[in-house]
Amino acid sequence: MPSVDRPAEPTPIVHLEGIRRSYNIGLPSEIEILHGIDLDLHRGEFLALMGASGSGKSTLLNIIGLLDRPTAGHVVINGIDTASLDDAAITRLRGHAIGFVFQEHHLISAFTALENVMMPMIVDRNGGSDAIRERALGLLEKLGLAHVGENMSSNMSGGEQQRVAIARALAMQASLILADEPTGNLDSQSADNVFDFMRQLNRDEGTCFLIVTHNLELAQKCDRIITMADGALVPA
Amino acid sequence: MNNAVPFEWIAAVRFLREGRLQTAFIILGITIGVAVIVFMSALLSGLQVNFLDRVLTSSAQIQLLPLDQVARPLFASDAAIEDATVQRPTQRIVSINQWQKVRDRVAQMPGVLNAAPTMLGSALITRGDASRAVRVSGVEPDSYFPIIRIPDFLTEGKATLANDEIILGTDLATNLGASLGDTVNVRAASGNAVILRITGLFDLGNKAANESVSYVALRTAQSLLGQAGAVTTIEVKIADVYAAERLAQQIAAANPVKAESWIATNAQFFTAIRAQQSSNTLIRAFVGLSVAFGIAAVLVVSVIQRSKDIGILRAMGTTRGQILRIFLIQGGLLGLAGAIIGCLVGAGGLVWYHSLIRQADGSELFPLLLERQMFIVTLGLATLTGLLSATAPALRATKLDPVDAIRG
Numbered sequence: 001m002p003s004v005d006r007p008a009e010p011t012p013i014v015h016l017e018g019i020r021r022s023y024n025i026g027l028p029s030e031i032e033i034l035h036g037i038d039l040d041l042h043r044g045e046f047l048a049l050m051g052a053s054g055s056g057k058s059t060l061l062n063i064i065g066l067l068d069r070p071t072a073g074h075v076v077i078n079g080i081d082t083a084s085l086d087d088a089a090i091t092r093l094r095g096h097a098i099g100f101v102f103q104e105h106h107l108i109s110a111f112t113a114l115e116n117v118m119m120p121m122i123v124d125r126n127g128g129s130d131a132i133r134e135r136a137l138g139l140l141e142k143l144g145l146a147h148v149g150e151n152m153s154s155n156m157s158g159g160e161q162q163r164v165a166i167a168r169a170l171a172m173q174a175s176l177i178l179a180d181e182p183t184g185n186l187d188s189q190s191a192d193n194v195f196d197f198m199r200q201l202n203r204d205e206g207t208c209f210l211i212v213t214h215n216l217e218l219a220q221k222c223d224r225i226i227t228m229a230d231g232a233l234v235p236a
Numbered sequence: 237m238n239n240a241v242p243f244e245w246i247a248a249v250r251f252l253r254e255g256r257l258q259t260a261f262i263i264l265g266i267t268i269g270v271a272v273i274v275f276m277s278a279l280l281s282g283l284q285v286n287f288l289d290r291v292l293t294s295s296a297q298i299q300l301l302p303l304d305q306v307a308r309p310l311f312a313s314d315a316a317i318e319d320a321t322v323q324r325p326t327q328r329i330v331s332i333n334q335w336q337k338v339r340d341r342v343a344q345m346p347g348v349l350n351a352a353p354t355m356l357g358s359a360l361i362t363r364g365d366a367s368r369a370v371r372v373s374g375v376e377p378d379s380y381f382p383i384i385r386i387p388d389f390l391t392e393g394k395a396t397l398a399n400d401e402i403i404l405g406t407d408l409a410t411n412l413g414a415s416l417g418d419t420v421n422v423r424a425a426s427g428n429a430v431i432l433r434i435t436g437l438f439d440l441g442n443k444a445a446n447e448s449v450s451y452v453a454l455r456t457a458q459s460l461l462g463q464a465g466a467v468t469t470i471e472v473k474i475a476d477v478y479a480a481e482r483l484a485q486q487i488a489a490a491n492p493v494k495a496e497s498w499i500a501t502n503a504q505f506f507t508a509i510r511a512q513q514s515s516n517t518l519i520r521a522f523v524g525l526s527v528a529f530g531i532a533a534v535l536v537v538s539v540i541q542r543s544k545d546i547g548i549l550r551a552m553g554t555t556r557g558q559i560l561r562i563f564l565i566q567g568g569l570l571g572l573a574g575a576i577i578g579c580l581v582g583a584g585g586l587v588w589y590h591s592l593i594r595q596a597d598g599s600e601l602f603p604l605l606l607e608r609q610m611f612i613v614t615l616g617l618a619t620l621t622g623l624l625s626a627t628a629p630a631l632r633a634t635k636l637d638p639v640d641a642i643r644g
Contacts, residue, residue, distance in 0.1 A: 087556065091550070
C-alpha cells in the first residue's frame with residue numbers, strides 16, 4: 001500500500017491530559033470534581049463550553065486559565081507543561097498566553113477604561129509607555145469604544161463595560177481567551193453585540209475563544225460545542 | 237498616567253485616591269499622632285536644655301578635686317593599734333598633686349573640650365563698714381570662661397581679670413554699696429589681704445550665687461589664700477553632658493584626683509531628667525503604636541474591599557510580589573504623608589505655644605528647638621511604621637486565591 005504524507009497536526013494552544021481535580025483531599029469529605037479530562041484547543045477555534053451547574057465547567061476553565069492546579073494530569077499551554085512551573089512562572093505564562101472575560105466585567109474601578117485596557121501590559125512591563133497607550137487606544141477603537149477611553153467604569157453601560165473587559169483580555173495578544181458567561185448579565189441586544197465582537201476578533205486575530213455559556217442559541221454560533229456532565233466531557 | 241512610574245506605585249496611589257475618605261481619615265490620625273510626638277519632643281528638649289543651662293551655668297560638668305585627706309590608725313611595733321580612736325581629719329585647703337600634668341592629660345582625653353585650673357577659698361570682702369563672707373574663685377579667664385560663661389551674664393563692665401581686679405555678683409555689690417570701678421578689701425582666714433578693683437558685675441539668675449560668688453585672677457587667689465602655685469580644682473567641660481559620669485570615673489581611675497560629675501552632684505535633678513525622657517519615650521512609643529494599628533486596620537479593610545481587584549490583577553499576570561508592594565507602598569505613603577503634615581502641625585503648634593507661654597520676667601520659658609534631625613528621624617520612623625503596619629495586610633493580599641477573590 002503506498003504511503004500517504006499527511007500534514008502534521010498543529011501544536012494545540014491548550015493540551016489537557018488526564019485532568020483530575022479533587023477537593024478536601026485526605027478528608028472523609030473528599031470529592032472529585034473533574035474525572036480525567038483530555039482536551040485540545042487549537043489556534044483560531046471558537047468554542048462553547050456547556051453543561052449544567054455543578055458539572056465542573058468553571059473548575060475546568062480555572063485549570064485551563066492557570067488560576068487553579070489539577071490534582072492529577074497535565075496542562076500544557078503553548079507547548080509548556082505547567083506541572084513543573086513555580087507560582088511566578090505560572091503567573092507570567094498566564095499573563096502572556098491567556099486573557100479572561102468574566103460574567104461581571106470586573107474592571108478595576110480606580111482606573112479609566114483606557115487604563116484598564118493598558119493594565120495587563122503595564123503589569124507585564126512594570127510601567128506604561130506611549131506604545132502601550134497606542135495599542136490600548138487601538139483596541140478600544142476596534143471595539144467602538146474610543147469615546148469612553150477616559151471614563152471610569154461606573155460611567156459606562158453594561159455592554160460597554162464588557163467590551164472594555166474584552167479589550168483588556170486582548171491587550172497582551174493572548175492566544176487564548178477564556179470567557180465565563182460573558183453575556184450572562186447583559187440584555188439580549190448587548191449580548192448579541194458582545195458575542196459578535198468576540199466572533200469578529202476570533203476571525204481577524206485568530207485568537208482562540210473558549211466561552212462558557214448556558215445560552216444554546218449563542219453556543220450554536222460557535223465552531224464547536226464542548227459539553228460537560230458530572231465532571232467529564234460528553235462525547236459529541 | 238506617567239510612563240516612568242512603576243505599576244505598583246500607580247496602583248497604590250490610585251487605590252488610596254479612590255478611597256478618599258478612608259485615606260483622609262487615616263492621614264488625619266497619623267497627622268495628630270506625629271504632631272503630638274513632634275510637639276512633645278521639641279518642648280521637652282527645650283525645657284531640658286533650659287534646665288541644664290541653669291544647672292551648668294555656675295558649675296562645671298566635671299570637677300576634679302584633691303583626694304580626701306584620710307587619718308590612719310597609729311600602729312605599735314608589734315602591729316597592735318597604738319591609739320584605737322581615729323578622728324576624722326579636717327579637710328585643709330590643699331593643692332591637686334601635679335595639677336599641670338593632670339590638667340594636660342585630662343584635656344587630651346576624647347570627649348573633653350576644655351580643662352581649667354581654679355583656686356577656691358573663702359574670704360571676707362569689706363567696703364567701708366559693710367562686709368560679706370564670699371567664695372573667692374581664682375581663675376584663668378582664657379580657660380575658665382569658656383566653661384563657666386560669666387561674660388554672658390555680665391550686666392556691667394568686662395570679663396578681664398588682672399592681678400588687682402575682681403568680678404562680683406550684682407547682689408553682693410549692692411550689699412557692699414559698691415559699683416563698677418570701686419575698690420574692695422578682700423581678707424582671707426589666714427590674715428592675707430588684698431585691695432581689688434571691681435571690673436565687672438554679673439547676674440547668674442540665682443540670688444544666692446549673686447550674693448556670695450566672686451572671681452579674681454588665679455595668682456591673686458593663690459597669694460590671698462596662701463597657696464602659691466596651687467590649684468584646688470580643675471573644671472572640665474565635655475562634649476556630651478550625659479557622658480559626664482562615665483568620663484569622671486575614667487579620670488578618677490587614671491589620675492590622683494577625686495572627679496565629681498554634675499550628674500552625681502545633681503543626682504535628683506538628673507533623675508528627674510531621666511524620668512522625663514523615659515515618659516516621653518513611652519508616650520512616643522504608644523502614640524506610634526496606635527498610629528501603626530490605625531494604618532494596619534485601614535489597609536486590612538482595603539484588602540477586603542479590593543479582593544476582586546486583587547483577583548483580577550493576579551489573573552492578568554500580576555505576581556504576588558507586585559501585590560505585596562502595592563500595599564506596602566500604600567502603608568509607606570500614608571505614614572509619610574501623615575508625618576509631613578504632622579511635622580508642620582506639631583512645629584506650628586510649638587511656635588504658637590512658645591510665643592504664648594512666657595516666664596514672669598517676659599523671657600522665654602524654653603528655647604525653641606526645631607532641629608532638622610528631629611524632623612528627618614520622625615519622617616523616617618513614620619514611613620517605616622507605615623511600611624511595617626502594611627506588612628500583615630499586604631501578606632494577606634498576596635495569599636488571596638485568585639479564583640476565590642474573583643468569585644468574591
